[in-house]
Amino acid sequence: MKKIALWLSAVLLVSACKSNTNDGAEKAEGQSDSTAVEASAESLENHYFGDTINEDEVVEISNLLALMEGKDSVKVKLSGVVNSSCQKKGCWMKMDMGNGEEMRVSFRDYGFFVPTNLGGESAIVEGIAYVDTLDVQFLKHLAEDAGKSQEEIDAITEPEVSVNFTADGVIIKS
Amino acid sequence: MSCQQNSEVMAEEAKAQTELKEEPKEEKTLKMKEASELALLMRSMYEENLEIRKGIMEGEIPKSFPEDFVKIHSAQSNENLNETFYALAEQYTANLEAITAAKTKEEGIKAYNGMVNTCASCHTIYCQGPLPKIKKMRIPAPGES
Numbered sequence: 001m002k003k004i005a006l007w008l009s010a011v012l013l014v015s016a017c018k019s020n021t022n023d024g025a026e027k028a029e030g031q032s033d034s035t036a037v038e039a040s041a042e043s044l045e046n047h048y049f050g051d052t053i054n055e056d057e058v059v060e061i062s063n064l065l066a067l068m069e070g071k072d073s074v075k076v077k078l079s080g081v082v083n084s085s086c087q088k089k090g091c092w093m094k095m096d097m098g099n100g101e102e103m104r105v106s107f108r109d110y111g112f113f114v115p116t117n118l119g120g121e122s123a124i125v126e127g128i129a130y131v132d133t134l135d136v137q138f139l140k141h142l143a144e145d146a147g148k149s150q151e152e153i154d155a156i157t158e159p160e161v162s163v164n165f166t167a168d169g170v171i172i173k174s
Numbered sequence: 175m176s177c178q179q180n181s182e183v184m185a186e187e188a189k190a191q192t193e194l195k196e197e198p199k200e201e202k203t204l205k206m207k208e209a210s211e212l213a214l215l216m217r218s219m220y221e222e223n224l225e226i227r228k229g230i231m232e233g234e235i236p237k238s239f240p241e242d243f244v245k246i247h248s249a250q251s252n253e254n255l256n257e258t259f260y261a262l263a264e265q266y267t268a269n270l271e272a273i274t275a276a277k278t279k280e281e282g283i284k285a286y287n288g289m290v291n292t293c294a295s296c297h298t299i300y301c302q303g304p305l306p307k308i309k310k311m312r313i314p315a316p317g318e319s
Contacts, residue, residue, distance in 0.1 A: 047204060088252045090207050091303045110304040115204035138302050172204065 050112040051169035053077065053126040062098035064129055064163065073130035078165070082172075085118040087147040093118055093170075095125070097163065103129070104142070105165040114170060127167040134160045212251035219243055220307070223289070226273065227313060230282040239270045253300050262296040283313045 059067065061080030068074050078095075083102055085093035090113035094102040105125055107113065134142075136159055143153045209217075222240055229236060246263045253259075269289035276282035290311045297305050 088207065089209075089213070089303075091301075106303065109307045109310075113206070116207050117202070117205045121202070137298075141300075141302060 046174055047115075047172040049114050049170040049172070050107060050167060051126070053124065053169035053171060055079075055124055055171065058124055060098075061095055061103065064097065064103070065099070068129060068131070068163070073128050075128050077124060077126040078129070079122070079124045082118040082121045082123050084146060085114055085116055086142075086145040087116050088145045090114045090116045092142070092145070093123070095123065095165075101162070103163045103165050104134075105167050105170075107170070108166055108168050114172070118172065122173040124171040124173065125165060125167040126169050127165055129163060129165045131161065132164045134162060134164075207252075210250055210252045212246070212249040212253075215242065215245050215249045216304075219246075220311075223311060227286060227311065230273070230279065230286050231313060233279045235276045235279070235282045236274055238274055243267065243270060255300070258299060259296065262292060262299075265292045266296070283315075287312050 056077075058077050058079045061078045064074075064076070064078060067076060080095045080098070080103075083094045083096050091110065092104055092106045093114055094104055097103050105127075108127065136156055139156045139160055140153050143156060219242075222243075226236055226239070244267060246266060247260065266289060269285060269292050272285035272288060273282060276285050290308060293308050293311070294305060297303075297308060
């Protein structure tokens with residue numbers, strides 16, 4: 001395998017030196033690269049849940065709080081990493097906001113669910129972000145769904161004000 | 175930097191790239207949870223109840239309700255159900271019977287909304303996820319939005 005790697009390196013070197021003086025060679029090299037990208041995209045497909053959304057105009061989730069400044073809610077498309085999802089049904093997931101906090105994502109009208117093993121996956125969600133107060137009973141229910149121990153569930157005694165998100169569509173990135 | 179030096183750097187980069195390509199990202203198999211018998215029944219009841227709602231709003235009181243609805247007392251669930259659930263399930267079937275016993279559209283609306291309230295009460299305890307959807311099932315009173 002290493003011999004092949006070295007041979008490929010040599011071919012690339014020749015192309016690189018030639019491309020300094022040969023526009024045609026540069027074009028050929030570019031075509032070759034795009035084919036590789038296409039092949040890669042074909043082998044790793046995204047997973048779509050709910051409405052089939054696209055990746056245009058995505059905002060990094062760490063910018064959400066700045067976007068929500070002075071607003072109760074905001075319609076937005078966010079990208080970020082999923083920390084966990086509901087273990088019972090996949091009816092919610094939690095995304096890392098990049099500041100030590102998590103954003104709970106639920107799905108419009110309970111209309112679709114997501115996989116239960118999403119921890120560490122990159123995701124894009126489109127919908128409405130809003131600040132909400134989650135009561136103790138609901139927080140205990142979420143903890144139970146997440147597979148937390150009875151001790152951890154019993155430790156929940158205070159309501160929580162947090163950023164929540166109702167998604168119309170979700171992409172789990174490959 | 176000469177072309178040869180440049181070439182050496184590029185050779186190292188190409189080698190590194192090739193080695194990276196030799197270890198492609200292993201795609202994780204995403205696991206979807208299969209819906210429980212109770213979850214499937216609830217989805218079916220939701221659709222059927224929307225039909226009942228439509229009928230009542232047009233002044234048509236149903237003479238009966240689908241037999242499958244009584245499976246609520248026995249369907250397998252992912253939730254830890256207790257006697258409170260079964261008491262609310264009894265209340266739910268009583269609500270359905272009240273709908274079929276209604277003599278007027280107004281009585282039908284009252285009985286139907288009573289059923290929706292029972293659904294909401296149960297979901298407040300066991301699974302709050304569908305609550306916004308359930309609340310939309312209510313038939314608004316005249317002047318109510």
